[in-house]
Every structure is written in structure tokens, then in C-alpha cells.
Amino acid sequence: MQSATHPDLAEVWRWLSEVPDPEIPVISxxxxxxxxxxxxxxxxxxVTVTPTYSGCPATTIINLDIETALHDRGVEKVRLERRLSPPWTSxxxxVEGREKLRAYGIAPPIDGTAPDGRLAGRISRLAGTSNLVIACPRCGSTHTERLSQAGSTPCKASWRCKDCLEPFDYFKCI
Amino acid sequence: MAGSVEANAVGAVDRAVCVEWLQRVGDNALILGHRVSEWCGHAPALEEDIALANQALDLIGQCQLWLGLAAEVEGKGRTADQIAYLRDAGAFRNLLLVERPNGDFGQTLIRQFLFDAFHIALLRALTESSDPRVAGIAAKAVKEVAYHLERSADLVVRLGDGTAESHDRMQKALDLLFPYTGEMFTDDATDRAMAEAGIAPLPSRLKPEWDRTVADVLEEATLTQPGQVWQHGVKGQGGKTGVHSEYLGFILAEMQFLQRAYPGATW
Structure with a gap:
């Protein structure tokens, strides 16, 4: 009826910060x-949400999880709005999310290293490795190599540590 | 035209023309996305399998945005799904290149690279569109397509400048598919109307950037550009106007099966 009965927005943000990402549940x-x-x-x-990758299959689950979390807290009417612009970026x-990723075994993104599709200087560098230096989230070594641009979800690439020999995911910069 | 869309530039152009153009952009993503998805479970290496599946997801996600906007502009209550699943081949507006069969991995990669180099030039121009909805979708998609182009260019170079066998297959794929690239850069009445409204670039304007990208990568890949060869679909009789190869019908038979067998089915 009146705004006094509404949960405080800071409280709502707190609730949403407890909703795990369905693909990488260690972060919210x-x-x-x-x-x-x-x-x-x-x-x-x-609730205004900016989707990650255009085709990320988690998008509908995320919307459902937000609605469920808010309904569970007693909010009866929830409307989700999709906002495309500006597009989501890693x-x-x-900062907390990045540390949670690292502790979970996923190397966090290195800001500013997304490809822009301008190939000059990139096509001459080949042999399967990128010029990015990604530290292994397990042992911290920077002696690592990219196995594939793609990984277990659209937002990750597959890397390998040449010191501890473990494969790991890198959360791509986009 | 109806004045209710004056906030968006598509009000400045005939609504049907705008829907036609949006279907061209959306159908390219849909049909190539479907083709790429056919590799899922069949790619030569696990990493490639995953990369192809992810790329197919990006493209189909982008298609959803473009066809969703087409449905909105059309204003007849259709959804992106209905446009994707309930049109027959003659109503599709994708380029002939993207409906080409996957062939061997060389053909899949050359097709991808030739399209990616066009796609990024188009999307970059669209980020400056006078219509904020078009610019918004393009700004999102261009970041994903930068990854697609980086990957396809890397693999074209690696396999072109690889073994005698891989080089031979890449050159054959290039010779086979190059005659389908001219269609990307032809301008027709729809393109001109969209360009005049400032919504989209004239396709012919994208050619210099595409030429540069293709020349740089092919040189690094030690592949020979076929040069001035006869081109399919450039005289107004191509995929952009709904004149398709026999391959599209087979794609639709599989892609649309569920909606044809169980009309109106939802998840």
C-alpha cells in the first residue's frame, strides 16, 4: 500500500547478493x-538486469532465481527488465567476486585485454598461445598457456599451468 | 508511417523495409548459428567442439535480439521464435554463404572467417546507428564477434600455413566459398533506405575493411586469394532476397521440426 511497508532497497540488494550465479555458484x-x-x-x-553473453543459457535461470529469491523474502510483485545498453562487461x-573466483580455481579477468577484432599485430603472434599473462589460480605461477579460447561456459577460456601441470579456467575479458 | 515510434529512427523508414533488413541481419546469425551447432559432438578435438558450441550460442543469442526487434518493429504481435520457426525458405533473408554445408573442418573455418570479417565490419558500423535499439544490440554483439574473428583468423593461419594436407584443404575451401562473398556487399533498395535513415551502413561501404582483413590473414596463412571470380547471388537473386540454395530447406526441416510437428509448443 504505502512505501513504509516496502523492504528497504539496501536490504533488497543484500538479498540479491546472496543469489548464486547458476553456472559459477561461488559468485553471486x-x-x-x-x-x-x-x-x-x-x-x-x-529489477533491471543486463545479460552477459547474448546466448548464455543461464540467462533464463538467473531471472527465475531472482524472482524466486524475492518471492521467498515476501516480495509479491516482481518485474524483471532487461537492459542491453551499455552492454555487460567483465x-x-x-573485487570480492574476483577473489572468490581465484579461490575457486578460476583465474579472474584481466581488464582491458578484450580483443577488439583488429587483427594487426595479433595474426603474427601464433603458436596457439596468447600474449596475455594469466597467473595459475592454484600455484600462482605465470608460466601458463592457453589451450582454447572456449571453456565450460561462454564466459571462460581453457588454460593450463606448465609448473603445477593443472588445467584451469580463465574468466575471459569482454 | 505510424508516428508512435518517433523516439527511434526506424520511424524514419518504412516499417516493412526495416523488418526486411532486421531479418537479414538476424537470419545470418540464426542460420550460421545452426550450421555451427551441427558440429556439437562431432568436432575433431574437444576444445574445438566446445568453441564451436559456444560460438553457435552467441550467434543464436544475437539472432534472438535481432528477430525480437524485427517483431517489435513489425507490431503484429509475433515473437522472435515465431519468425524463426514459422517461415519457409523463401521468407529467409540470410546470405547464401552461411547456409553452405559444413563440409570438412577447412570449409567450416573458411566460411566462418569470411563471415566474421564481414560481421565485425557491419556491427562496428551499426554501433553508430541512428536507432538506439540497433546500436545497443550491435554494441553487445560486436564484443562477442571480436572473439569469433580472432579465433577463425588464428585457425585459418595455423591450418593454411600448416601441413601440405591442411594447406591444400584450406585453399580448396577458399576457392569453393569465395564466390559467395560478393553478396555481402551488394546494395539494394532496402539497404539504400536503411542507409538514408542513418540506421545501417550501405553494404558496399564495408568492403574496403573486409578486403584488408582478408588480405592480411590470407597472406599470413600462405593462401592465395581467388581474385575476381564469378559471384553467386549478386544480381538481386540471392539469399538477401529469398532466393536460396537447396541446402536451406534441409536446415529448416531439422530446425523447425518441433514447431511444425507440435504447433505452439513452449518450454
């Missing part, structure tokens, strides 16, 4: 940086 949706806005419109709680991962 707010760690991922995809929740862009939360606001009350009358009796309806409007730069929006929180």
Missing part, C-alpha cells in the same frame, strides 16, 4: 555485476 549475481538497478514502482519491485565483476 551482484558479484557478476549484472544487476544494474532495483527500484519500487508502487507495489512492484523492478570489468563489472566486483
Amino acid at each position: 549475481l551482484t558479484d557478476l555485476g549484472i544487476v544494474r538497478d532495483v527500484a519500487w514502482e508502487g507495489e512492484t519491485l523492478v 570489468d563489472w565483476l566486483t
